[in-house]
Amino acid sequence: MRHKFGFIIFILILCLTACGSKAGSSASNPDLALQSQTIDNKGSDTIVNLALAWAERYQTIKPDVKISVTGGGSGTGLTALINKSVDIANASRHIKPEELEAAKKAGMNPQEFVIARDAIAVIVNPENPVNYLTLAQLSAIYRGEITNWKEVGGEDRPIVKLSRETNSGTHVFFLETVIRFGNTDDKTIFSADTLLLPSSEGIIAEVKENPNAIGYDGLGYVTHEVKMVAISSLETPEVYVIPSADTVADSSYLISRNLFMYTPDKPTGEIEAYIDWILSAEAQQIVRELGFVPIVDNERK
């Protein structure tokens, strides 16, 4: 009998806790809706640190607006936007025609905002004597045509090519700008033995440790433990440029791009206020602090 009582009490407790949590949540939800709004912000891993810094600062300005930031890649963010699970998608590339079509099919009219500029730095191990590469050499390395560092003036070592995964906007941008030289008819792709690492940190960690490695990463991620390589363009192969805020701003560094935020429709209310704030001078100062390049006034419109 005691057992049976124990069992009944157990069931009762289960019921009570279930009811309790239900009651609790239904009571707290309207409160939340009244007091504060949550903005879900997801996408590009390149932007995630910047988006976090913005969200943290914005919290001090408007404590009642909660902003949740997650990474995952530009494709991930835009897919989430189309699936209506986020309010703002971060992307380090333009929305693809297929994605735009899918969004329109879901009844949206995605709006694009340029929120910062970024350079893709090509990085090697500090022990590697190679300091300069032409764009043609860089492309040949990632196409798999150059496989030893001695062919580009380095030591006799195999080249280990590192890249982000294919869902990364950085991957797609590098493919189009470097490997294909911006030529849209070109169908060349990364050589099959390119290592696809799931995170920017993974690339930095391997380059830092391995003198054979070459990788690329957003300028904001590059640490002092790796060495940036100066890159020259196809037109002026003798002028090598190191990525920095200045060389991106004056467009002399080739591998640079805009960073975007997308909203499902024309933003309203708190989301509009947040994006306006991001484009303000105060938020753009954070862009500079994190190693990205702020957008200049005429680009803001």
Add this chain to the structure above:
Amino acid sequence: MKENRMAPKKQIGDTVITSIIKVCGYSSILFVGLILVFLLKEGLPALKDVPITSLFSIRWYPIEGLFGILPLIFGTLLVTISATLIALPFGLGTAIFISEVAPRWIKEILKPIVEILAGIPSVVLGFIGILVIVPFFRKFLDLPTGLTAFTGAVLLGLIAIPTIVSVAEDALNTVPPGYRQAGLALGATRWQTIWGVTVPAAKTGILTAVMLGIGRALGETMAVMMVTGNAPVLPSGLNAIFEPVRTMTATIASEMGEVATGSQHYQVLFLIGILLFLLSLVINITASAVSTKQRKRAERILS
């Protein structure tokens, strides 16, 4: 009197409990069935929409519509088999040591330690892999990079060992002490008794342990994704184990978030899921087939 009064009540309780347990049992069949149906529904259209020649080509680059799954199948098989080869001797050795050889106090220290090892999240092992094992293998084996199938196999071995140890050790413990005493009484040494009597008697359980270990290695994603380099290359020769590979699980994990629902890429990822499902099914069927065969033989000998 009291007994009689209680009996019907007890029976009702029994029926209730039995039916609850029954529902639990059947629900797991239902879940497996539903998972299979879902996988087939999402994945099979890939066979229709993507040309077979493309599916069985050697290049995986989904954003350009290249869906060659051969390198991925190869990567999974290579890493899983090597991990099993690493985990098997270590796991069995540890299990035999704990169950048969070690004095009581060592046993009481070792068992919890193995259980702690089983509880370490694989992503933590992946971190240790990236920071310690990858650089170590690159320098020690003089490889272009430490992000290789071998590194993945070593980590997976580490992940599979606790499973193998705890299940195999339980199996060895169920062997009646009389078997060992008989072996020793016949003049066999301790090692001869272990190898000739105890281990064969526990064969079924040990086999289950190995299969569970393989299953663990096959399904592991995070640690593998972090240390194998994820390059979808087919083997060029025997040293493929020291080159980067991309496994099926890592492919699904890293690409599922980005794909548009219903696209070709999405379907092919589900097709890979079906293949993984089939692989683990084959492993399970082999295991149960071998163990029933063994049991029948054992029953014949004992009777």
